[in-house]
Amino acid sequence: MSNPEKIIRLRTVLARTGLSRSTLYRKMAEGTFPARVKISVHGAGWYESAIDRWIADPPGYRADNDNQRADGEVGHARG
Template sequence: MREPDRIIRLKTVLSRTGLSRSTIYRKIAEGTFPAQLKISTNGTGWHESDINRWIADPVSWRPKRQCDEGR
């Protein structure tokens, strides 16, 4: 059985990617970075696997299509 995908917060995403906060949100708007998930009223996070996929190949990263997701 697969281990569950962790949710990581912005501080972790910033340190793992080396990008600035404004660059991350600009890339989300452009569709070239994984979008965040709403995890509470005031909180968001990212699936760690999505960030790992982006880090592995940031130039050709594209969002997974709904039918491609195994979650």
């Protein structure tokens, strides 16, 4: 059985990145931060591996290059 991709919520993302909420959403709109993944009608999160890639290289990160998850499956995040 494959190891499922972990999805983390906003509070965790803010704590790990050190960004403010408004900066995070601005960066998402610019395409310089990973897109959210809808997990329920009123809930969303981020793939942990995408956040890890952003943390590893914030200035070099481009969301349009982040269309593959760590497990090799193509992710179609909408948010």
